[in-house]
Amino acid sequence: MTSILGMTGCALVMVFFGLLMTQARSRSVRVRCVILLVMIVAMFIPVNGLIALGYVRGLIGDMSFTTWLLALLGIHAQLTNRERFTTRDYCGLMMLLIASSLFLYPFTLGLTIFDPYTLGYGSYGFDLALLLIALLAWWKKFNLVVLCLMGGIFAYHLNLLESGNLWDYLIDPISLTLALGWCVEQAFRKRQAMASFPSLADQTQAFTKIEIVTYMFVLVMVLIGYGMASNDEQMFEEVYVKEDGLIEWLTVLGFAIGSLVCFRRVFTLRSSHSMLFLGLSMMLGLAFLFVAGEEISWGQRLLNVESADFFRDHNAQEETNLHNLEVGGVKLNKLIFSKGIAVLMVLYFAVLAPLYSKKPRIAKWVDSLGIPIPKLHQSIACLIMLLITQLMVDSSNRGELAEFGGAFLFTIIVAYPSNHRAF
Amino acid sequence: MPDSSHNSPRSLMHWGVLALVLLNVGLLALTNPTRAISAGFVVEPDLSPRDPSTTPIYESRFVGAGVPAFSHSASMVEISDGRLRAFWMGGGSHEGKSDVAIYTALFDPATNAWTRETPIIQVDDSQRHLHRNIHTVGNATIHKFDSGRLLLWYVSVSVGGWAGSSINMIHSDDDGETWSAPKRLVTSPFFNLSSLVKSPPVRFTDGTIGLPIYHEFMGKFCELLRLTPDGKVLHKQRLTKGRRTLQPAIIPRSETEATAFLRRSDKAPRRAITVATSDGGLSWGEPLILDMPNPGSPISALRLDTGELLIVFNNVPRKRDKLTLAISSDEGVTYDIIKEIESKGDHLSNGFGYPWLMQSSTGQFHLLYTWRRERIKHLTFNRAWLEQNRSSR
Numbered sequence: 001m002t003s004i005l006g007m008t009g010c011a012l013v014m015v016f017f018g019l020l021m022t023q024a025r026s027r028s029v030r031v032r033c034v035i036l037l038v039m040i041v042a043m044f045i046p047v048n049g050l051i052a053l054g055y056v057r058g059l060i061g062d063m064s065f066t067t068w069l070l071a072l073l074g075i076h077a078q079l080t081n082r083e084r085f086t087t088r089d090y091c092g093l094m095m096l097l098i099a100s101s102l103f104l105y106p107f108t109l110g111l112t113i114f115d116p117y118t119l120g121y122g123s124y125g126f127d128l129a130l131l132l133i134a135l136l137a138w139w140k141k142f143n144l145v146v147l148c149l150m151g152g153i154f155a156y157h158l159n160l161l162e163s164g165n166l167w168d169y170l171i172d173p174i175s176l177t178l179a180l181g182w183c184v185e186q187a188f189r190k191r192q193a194m195a196s197f198p199s200l201a202d203q204t205q206a207f208t209k210i211e212i213v214t215y216m217f218v219l220v221m222v223l224i225g226y227g228m229a230s231n232d233e234q235m236f237e238e239v240y241v242k243e244d245g246l247i248e249w250l251t252v253l254g255f256a257i258g259s260l261v262c263f264r265r266v267f268t269l270r271s272s273h274s275m276l277f278l279g280l281s282m283m284l285g286l287a288f289l290f291v292a293g294e295e296i297s298w299g300q301r302l303l304n305v306e307s308a309d310f311f312r313d314h315n316a317q318e319e320t321n322l323h324n325l326e327v328g329g330v331k332l333n334k335l336i337f338s339k340g341i342a343v344l345m346v347l348y349f350a351v352l353a354p355l356y357s358k359k360p361r362i363a364k365w366v367d368s369l370g371i372p373i374p375k376l377h378q379s380i381a382c383l384i385m386l387l388i389t390q391l392m393v394d395s396s397n398r399g400e401l402a403e404f405g406g407a408f409l410f411t412i413i414v415a416y417p418s419n420h421r422a423f
Numbered sequence: 424m425p426d427s428s429h430n431s432p433r434s435l436m437h438w439g440v441l442a443l444v445l446l447n448v449g450l451l452a453l454t455n456p457t458r459a460i461s462a463g464f465v466v467e468p469d470l471s472p473r474d475p476s477t478t479p480i481y482e483s484r485f486v487g488a489g490v491p492a493f494s495h496s497a498s499m500v501e502i503s504d505g506r507l508r509a510f511w512m513g514g515g516s517h518e519g520k521s522d523v524a525i526y527t528a529l530f531d532p533a534t535n536a537w538t539r540e541t542p543i544i545q546v547d548d549s550q551r552h553l554h555r556n557i558h559t560v561g562n563a564t565i566h567k568f569d570s571g572r573l574l575l576w577y578v579s580v581s582v583g584g585w586a587g588s589s590i591n592m593i594h595s596d597d598d599g600e601t602w603s604a605p606k607r608l609v610t611s612p613f614f615n616l617s618s619l620v621k622s623p624p625v626r627f628t629d630g631t632i633g634l635p636i637y638h639e640f641m642g643k644f645c646e647l648l649r650l651t652p653d654g655k656v657l658h659k660q661r662l663t664k665g666r667r668t669l670q671p672a673i674i675p676r677s678e679t680e681a682t683a684f685l686r687r688s689d690k691a692p693r694r695a696i697t698v699a700t701s702d703g704g705l706s707w708g709e710p711l712i713l714d715m716p717n718p719g720s721p722i723s724a725l726r727l728d729t730g731e732l733l734i735v736f737n738n739v740p741r742k743r744d745k746l747t748l749a750i751s752s753d754e755g756v757t758y759d760i761i762k763e764i765e766s767k768g769d770h771l772s773n774g775f776g777y778p779w780l781m782q783s784s785t786g787q788f789h790l791l792y793t794w795r796r797e798r799i800k801h802l803t804f805n806r807a808w809l810e811q812n813r814s815s816r
Contacts, residue, residue: 007554050550058556058581061614108613110642113661113707117612121658124452131448138441146440149731153447157454163609164449173614396690401750 005160007065012071015039019078047194065152067175085144092142098177120167229395241400252292254407259288261415372417441571462629464675469728471806474786479808486799487528487540490636497791497799500565501783502598510563521546525563552604564620576620586640588619592654622672635671645671652696662707670721679703684722693740718739723778735778
């Protein structure tokens with residue numbers, strides 16, 4: 001006997017997404033019922049000896065109790081236009097879902113020996129953590145969290161899914177998708193609320209044609225790279241991303257455009273902004289230029305020649321050390337450089353940008369310095385690009401693709417910042 | 424609409440919910456103890472000293488009658504009457520297609536002949552039993568219990584290539600004539616994607632099984648799955664991380680020690696990798712890159728009574744043009760080649776690979792391997808031949 005909870009979970013998700021995509025909530029009661037019926041019938045259409053639901057199950061697997069419940073609540077909301085739980089209840093659950101997904105999923109891809117998934121096979125520590133979360137949720141009256149935890153653990157006791165791992169009863173990638181979708185929906189609702197202040201809402205997060213074209217361009221080039229790396233790694237490395245190849249020159253172009261934007265800004269705003277502002281914009285332009293040059297290695301070669309000559313002159317006898325040092329020196333520089341960049345990125349996107357929109361004093365300071373703040377969709381584009389290049393592209397040269405993406409996306413941020421009124 | 428119910432005084436139901444929480448999680452702790460308890464490996468004894476024949480035997484033949492046009496990834500087990508039963512994936516044209524099935528055939532040592540192969544797992548059957556769409560099947564790995572029950576693990580794919588694989592398990596109590604419905608093993612929270620099998624399982628002293636598995640989606644790494652005889656997953660331990668290794672073959676050395684030979688999966692170095700454990704598989708050390716070449720293909724090994732390892736591998740850094748039998752006394756760090764089993768491959772034919780080395784109860788050695796992706800080749804040799812060939816080199 002196969003898993004009833006698993007199959008019904010898939011069915012509920014299928015029906016919910018069907019109702020969601022047809023915007024059933026905004027239609028008349030009769031139309032809503034029709035859509036529901038159509039979805040239910042569609043599930044049972046046989047294709048090659050298997051009902052359509054079986055194909056959905058093959059694609060998404062068995063659903064956890066949380067997804068089962070969220071899909072059920074979603075269907076109820078779509079059909080009756082009423083929520084059974086408050087926004088606060090949902091918020092608590094979604095935050096918990098996102099946090100636990102961040103804990104679980106990255107490690108499953110093999111980054112470390114430690115795998116939190118194994119905790120679900122049996123661990124007192126895990127049980128204790130669940131107890132504490134459940135008690136906290138109960139005490140603070142996050143009823144939906146308590147319900148999901150209790151339902152999931154209860155289903156685990158009864159072995160209602162094919163899995164013997166407690167994690168699979170509590171979360172799955174679809175519940176994470178629902179949580180992220182809910183967050184996006186909440187953000188849109190807030191934006192609509194702010195629509196009564198059009199000068200604020202419209203311009204800080206707007207899409208321009210050039211931004212959309214750039215996103216498409218970067219996405220296509222990255223996906224071509226991904227496809228190439230998956231099928232013919234040699235071609236990817238020796239043609240696409242090679243030294244002085246297509247991707248490398250495009251990266252140079254991206255950074256060059258970025259530096260031009262900065263220099264033009266310095267020129268046009270020279271009489272209306274402070275020296276500090278102009279100076280920093282100039283420095284940003286020079287930084288872009290430097291990185292563009294670095295791509296074609298003139299900076300690197302400069303450093304190499306210098307260190308080789310220097311050490312050769314000063315350390316003629318210890319050849320082994322010299323070799324190690326030189327190689328070590330270049331490698332060490334690169335390591336510090338890349339780690340430093342990573343920290344700066346996190347600070348920029350995840351700390352400065354949110355602080356800008358929350359604290360007016362910081363916003364004023366950032367504007368006076370001329371630091372461009374990314375729009376939400378620009379940050380998301382950067383994240384997606386990073387995820388695709390770092391996680392999906394199967395080649396040691398995936399960094400070249402990320403540099404290309406970064407070149408154009410950073411130029412976009414500088415050219416069309418969220419705080420454009422400061423420029 | 425504003426809701427301030429979270430500020431109202433607690434009702435009886437709320438206290439009832441608290442009791443439920445404590446009961447539910449309490450039950451969890453009682454029935455779900457920490458599973459990561461080592462039980463100690465069972466070191467499979469080398470039976471070749473009990474083989475009375477002093478005449479060297481070295482014979483080879485093809486498995487089955489060549490019914491499927493494409494054959495790959497074989498495993499084999501000795502059944503109750505001394506015959507050998509082999510399992511492999513075969514099909515019309517290519518791996519990864521929906522006409523691929525898991526085939527089986529029988530070998531009778533008395534007549535030195537194989538029966539004609541029959542399919543036991545087909546895509547349609549799997550689809551019906553697992554209630555989800557199945558695109559292809561592959562990689563059958565067999566194990567026999569002392570009770571005579573046969574356990575077969577195989578891989579099925581619903582979406583995508585081998586990176587989208589999941590492991591299923593079937594069992595037979597009549598030496599492989601009839602089989603149970605498949606049971607899915609859930610080994611990953613990410614859509615249960617990308618777990619595969621290749622090498623034979625190890626046994627633990629408490630009766631549980633350690634199935635070596637590997638992942639191919641994004642990360643490429645190896646794990647040891649701890650199972651009960653009826654397929655309940657107890658624990659999972661990573662052998663490696665990152666993207667470098669696949670298809671672990673684990674050979675215990677003592678109750679606490681074992682070596683795993685790993686196929687390398689990145690571009691360089693093109694050499695085999697081993698990891699070792701000294702606590703019964705609970706933790707594994709740093710990967711060691713051997714001198715042994717590896718063109719991205721799995722290795723099979725057996726331990727002799729002398730403690731040495733008999734290893735079958737592709738002794739070339741690229742392609743699978745050579746298949747070699749070697750012996751090592753230091754877990755693969757150094758090795759002596761006993762015989763080049765196959766040495767005339769060409770890049771078009773995909774060479775020779777996926778070895779499965781085992782012993783029958785008579786002490787004879789049996790090796791199955793993929794021959795040019797068209798057939799499975801079966802090689803038989805004995806201890807006498809081994810001693811003769813290792814001393815002559």
